[in-house]
Amino acid sequence: MKLGPGRAIGGFTLVAPLHRGGMASLWHVSHPRHADFPLLMKLPHLGYGEDVSKLVGFEVERMLMPGLCGPHVPRFVDSGDDGDQPWLVMEHVQGGTLRALLDEAPLPVDRVAALGAWTATALEDLHRQHVVHLDIKPSNLLLPDDRQAGAGRVVLIDFGLSHHAQLPDLLAEQFHIPMGTAPYISPEQVLGVRHDPRSDLFALGVTLYHLATGQRPFGNPTSQRGLRRRLYQDPVPPRALVPDLPRWFQEIVLRCLEVDPDARHPSAAQLAFDLTHPEQVPLTERAERARRDGRIDVARRWLRSLGREAAPVEQRPAAARIAPLVMVALDTRQEDRELDAALNDLVQRIVQTAPGARLACVTVMRTARVGMDSNLDSAGRNRHVKRLVAMRHWARALRLPDHRITFHVLESSDVAEALVAFSRDNGIDHVLMGARGITGVRRLLGSVSARVVAEADCTVTVVRRSRQAAPA
Amino acid sequence: MRIALLADLHANREATEACLAELARQGCDHYVFLGDLVGYGADPGWVVDAVRARVAAGSVAVLGNHDQAVLAAPSQQMVPEARAAIAWTRQRLDAGQLAFLGGLPMQVEEDDRLYVHANAWAPERWGYVSSRASATRSLEATTRRLSFCGHEHRPALYYAQPGPSGHFQPVAGRAMPLPGARRWLAIPGACGQPRDGDPAACCAVYDAQAGSLTFLRVPYDHERAAARIVEAGLPQAFAARLLTGA
Numbered sequence: 001m002k003l004g005p006g007r008a009i010g011g012f013t014l015v016a017p018l019h020r021g022g023m024a025s026l027w028h029v030s031h032p033r034h035a036d037f038p039l040l041m042k043l044p045h046l047g048y049g050e051d052v053s054k055l056v057g058f059e060v061e062r063m064l065m066p067g068l069c070g071p072h073v074p075r076f077v078d079s080g081d082d083g084d085q086p087w088l089v090m091e092h093v094q095g096g097t098l099r100a101l102l103d104e105a106p107l108p109v110d111r112v113a114a115l116g117a118w119t120a121t122a123l124e125d126l127h128r129q130h131v132v133h134l135d136i137k138p139s140n141l142l143l144p145d146d147r148q149a150g151a152g153r154v155v156l157i158d159f160g161l162s163h164h165a166q167l168p169d170l171l172a173e174q175f176h177i178p179m180g181t182a183p184y185i186s187p188e189q190v191l192g193v194r195h196d197p198r199s200d201l202f203a204l205g206v207t208l209y210h211l212a213t214g215q216r217p218f219g220n221p222t223s224q225r226g227l228r229r230r231l232y233q234d235p236v237p238p239r240a241l242v243p244d245l246p247r248w249f250q251e252i253v254l255r256c257l258e259v260d261p262d263a264r265h266p267s268a269a270q271l272a273f274d275l276t277h278p279e280q281v282p283l284t285e286r287a288e289r290a291r292r293d294g295r296i297d298v299a300r301r302w303l304r305s306l307g308r309e310a311a312p313v314e315q316r317p318a319a320a321r322i323a324p325l326v327m328v329a330l331d332t333r334q335e336d337r338e339l340d341a342a343l344n345d346l347v348q349r350i351v352q353t354a355p356g357a358r359l360a361c362v363t364v365m366r367t368a369r370v371g372m373d374s375n376l377d378s379a380g381r382n383r384h385v386k387r388l389v390a391m392r393h394w395a396r397a398l399r400l401p402d403h404r405i406t407f408h409v410l411e412s413s414d415v416a417e418a419l420v421a422f423s424r425d426n427g428i429d430h431v432l433m434g435a436r437g438i439t440g441v442r443r444l445l446g447s448v449s450a451r452v453v454a455e456a457d458c459t460v461t462v463v464r465r466s467r468q469a470a471p472a
Numbered sequence: 473m474r475i476a477l478l479a480d481l482h483a484n485r486e487a488t489e490a491c492l493a494e495l496a497r498q499g500c501d502h503y504v505f506l507g508d509l510v511g512y513g514a515d516p517g518w519v520v521d522a523v524r525a526r527v528a529a530g531s532v533a534v535l536g537n538h539d540q541a542v543l544a545a546p547s548q549q550m551v552p553e554a555r556a557a558i559a560w561t562r563q564r565l566d567a568g569q570l571a572f573l574g575g576l577p578m579q580v581e582e583d584d585r586l587y588v589h590a591n592a593w594a595p596e597r598w599g600y601v602s603s604r605a606s607a608t609r610s611l612e613a614t615t616r617r618l619s620f621c622g623h624e625h626r627p628a629l630y631y632a633q634p635g636p637s638g639h640f641q642p643v644a645g646r647a648m649p650l651p652g653a654r655r656w657l658a659i660p661g662a663c664g665q666p667r668d669g670d671p672a673a674c675c676a677v678y679d680a681q682a683g684s685l686t687f688l689r690v691p692y693d694h695e696r697a698a699a700r701i702v703e704a705g706l707p708q709a710f711a712a713r714l715l716t717g718a
Contacts, residue, residue: 173639
């Protein structure tokens with residue numbers, strides 16, 4: 001079919017070609033009823049010699065995209081068939097992909113961590129919509145031009161290899177070869193597993209490694225055998241290539257690149273949390289690694305990898321259920337042992353039932369609306385430190401290992417607003433907080449918990465001390 | 473056009489009413505009944521009348537093996553309990569209702585869709601589409617892009633691909649776009665006698681404009697439907713089946 005400006009397809013008018021790739025042509029199109037944002041039409045190449053899996057991938061996009069929503073995917077507009085030629089129209093998100101940044105690598109670690117956190121946040125959004133992307137790489141991560149000041153965002157594109165847990169997986173049924181992009185593909189994808197969201201964390205780890213070191217952790221293998229090395233060969237630790245990289249960064253990236261998905265972050269939200277709170281990343285042996293494992297270790301893993309096949313497909317429960325981010329808001333100034341104990345008890349029950357759960361303990365220091373606030377109290381001790389000590393004391397009874405708990409002291413003149421903002425910015429799944437008694441001031445100002453319940457976009461549990469006999 | 477798909481109503485008034493109400497709420501403007509209006513359940517007359525009224529208003533219904541059985545001598549292939557229920561059913565239908573069943577077609581083709589009770593390769597022999605192989609056989613026997621069948625009481629979605637067809641266990645409530653040239657075979661599951669361990673009634677909606685299919689599960693008062701079967705003196709097993717959905 002001859003494509004050219006002015007040609008009408010499915011009610012859309014071709015305006016100008018944007019890109020002619022190996023698999024499809026992209027056109028800027030217009031439509032009288034869709035004028036509020038720029039439109040892009042994707043037209044796969046048909047004919048002999050075209051890769052059949054790419055055509056099925058286009059079908060996958062047509063099935064998946066109408067159900068996706070949110071700021072981290074292009075908006076779907078319409079799709080159809082013009083004779084034999086299928087087409088799909090979506091929002092044309094203006095911006096550049098991370099592909100261009102590879103030429104500037106190694107990039108400063110703060111920049112890489114920010115890009116990683118935005119991507120992980122986008123992945124969390126996608127995973128919550130039951131989709132695993134399965135082809136995360138710099139050229140599929142788009143930085144929109146329309147960024148609001150301060151708020152970075154990554155838009156995920158190209159869902160041609162994606163898996164939707166609630167839709168037929170056309171690719172898995174028809175092709176029994178690993179599908180992905182060689183430098184980024186996860187070990188389990190090499191074995192044919194297509195339903196694990198943590199495969200996207202592996203690919204993001206490869207991307208971050210590349211951006212921070214300028215090198216690919218696993219090269220660019222071109223054979224099945226080369227891909228299978230991913231099951232046993234560990235990468236050169238990033239700090240061996242760029243000694244200035246901080247330990248926390250190596251810890252995060254090497255955890256993403258673990259062969260066993262269970263050893264990676266349990267959810268994209270938890271990875272985003274680590275990337276935005278580097279000072280709280282618990283360092284393990286990964287952070288200290290200076291070189292690849294010795295030949296004997298690798299040989300041992302190679303032996304174990306022989307003949308290894310994918311475990312039977314078993315749908316994991318959603319990460320938000322088994323690995324939620326839980327936040328507890330503590331008021332460390334008030335002495336209410338009963339309430340503290342009730343809060344502690346409930347938090348304990350929640351983190352016990354969700355083995356991948358992580359707990360963020362948060363307290364807010366009220367600052368005056370105007371004027372300078374001294375960070376030192378009358379005794380000259382640092383108020384921050386006092387709050388941290390109090391929170392750690394409260395948390396001791398939970399007996400949570402370091403990698404499952406973090407502590408945050410916020411400063412704000414508006415406690416409720418600070419708590420809501422923290423929960424939103426960190427992708428918190430569940431906020432727990434105590435309800436204070438009704439005092440004169442409380443009645444006047446309205447309760448903090450009521451505002452958090454009303455304004456937070458996640459589950460909020462308000463805990464009360466157990467009922468006591470009313471005072472006579 | 474939003475097309476309501478109901479299969480295997482099996483004289484279950486409570487399930488049929490609940491599904492029709494849900495499908496109306498979903499904005500369906502065309503109804504397709506994929507056979508087996510009667511058999512097993514306590515309300516054959518009511519269900520036949522409900523379908524007949526809709527067919528008079530433009531809906532589509534096809535013949536099922538249970539519908540055929542009440543018209544003729546019950547087949548020896550049927551299990552004895554089912555045969556007893558057929559005889560009981562026949563006594564409860566008047567001449568007009570029997571004539572309506574007798575006039576039902578084996579299959580109906582409409583735009584790019586085929587509606588048939590059992591399968592496309594030999595609809596009158598009632599072979600089940602219960603595997604990739606049988607789905608492949610059925611998909612190859614029709615030129616229509618979409619096949620909608622009943623008979624097999626568990627919901628399923630099959631699709632053509634090189635080799636044996638693909639299979640998918642549908643997730644209720646999720647709209648599935650069925651785009652392009654690919655050919656699909658969908659079994660909404662039984663409205664009046666679910667058999668996949670969930671007693672909620674099955675039905676589906678196909679949105680012809682959007683080209684998307686949504687399987688639905690509709691909870692209904694299955695305890696009442698089961699009690700009515702017992703009251704009617706029909707085999708206990710039919711009632712038990714509604715309670716467990718197995």
